Amino acid sequence: MKPSHLVMLPGWGMEQAAFQPLIDPLSKVFQLSFVEWRGVKSPNDFRERVEETIISIQEPVFLLGWSLGSLAALEFAITYPNSVKGLILIAGTSRFTSCEHYSFGWHPRIVERMKKKLQRNKEKTLADFYDSMFSESEKEAGFFSQFAEIVQRKFQGDDIFSLITGLDYLLQKDMRVRIGQIKTSCLLIHGKKDVICPIEASSFIGAKLGDKSTFYVLEDAGHVPFFTKLEKCVQLIINFVQKEVDT
Numbered sequence: 001m002k003p004s005h006l007v008m009l010p011g012w013g014m015e016q017a018a019f020q021p022l023i024d025p026l027s028k029v030f031q032l033s034f035v036e037w038r039g040v041k042s043p044n045d046f047r048e049r050v051e052e053t054i055i056s057i058q059e060p061v062f063l064l065g066w067s068l069g070s071l072a073a074l075e076f077a078i079t080y081p082n083s084v085k086g087l088i089l090i091a092g093t094s095r096f097t098s099c100e101h102y103s104f105g106w107h108p109r110i111v112e113r114m115k116k117k118l119q120r121n122k123e124k125t126l127a128d129f130y131d132s133m134f135s136e137s138e139k140e141a142g143f144f145s146q147f148a149e150i151v152q153r154k155f156q157g158d159d160i161f162s163l164i165t166g167l168d169y170l171l172q173k174d175m176r177v178r179i180g181q182i183k184t185s186c187l188l189i190h191g192k193k194d195v196i197c198p199i200e201a202s203s204f205i206g207a208k209l210g211d212k213s214t215f216y217v218l219e220d221a222g223h224v225p226f227f228t229k230l231e232k233c234v235q236l237i238i239n240f241v242q243k244e245v246d247t
Helices: 016-027 044-057 068-079 108-120 122-132 136-140 143-154 160-172 176-181 199-212 230-246
Strands: 005-009 031-034 061-066 084-090 186-191 213-218
Touching (some): 005 016, 005 044, 005 068, 016 031, 016 143, 016 230, 044 061, 044 068, 044 160, 061 068, 061 230, 068 084, 068 160, 068 176, 084 230, 108 160, 122 160, 136 143, 199 213, 213 230
Parallel strands (some): 005 031, 005 061, 061 084, 084 186, 186 213
């Protein structure tokens, strides 16, 4: 049987290399493709890049979105339901910023402040963001140092305008009212100590999807559970896909 195709969408300021721990174990089971956000010119580019990648594959795919990538994954799955066989959201959110009646995100002012910080000192802004992706126990275990080494060695880097455009996407994109249009099953994986996308953001998605969703909370994990709880994440992803293929 031909292996299933898994398309992976990274988070803000991230690249394919951020998925490095997942790539080797998942490539033994799936055909993998990656969407990159480097050099985006407008918030619409996020949707268009996902569309171009998946439509070019010419067959239905499993779609994995992490953080910002979860917003893009939700949008694609709603717009092209017949192109998605299953949805996997890691540190997922349907709206990144908080607003009236929705408190599960950053205040927009924090994101606007981050845009200004990028213009003053891009490297420090990114380094601070990467640091915040890990819980204190994960940092003590050396995971942040390992991730920082991958960033230094493997990341190609992005320009300030593109990174700011990514923050604009996070300020603008709101998929909450459309979650109910998702037709496929969805696996939600979230670190309990995630301070980038609060765990309640995934709970919100799960509640809207009802029995179409399966929600796993990983204790002591921050925003990058596939980096710090690798074996569990790999097991969850493979089991989810195999169940959907067999259904």
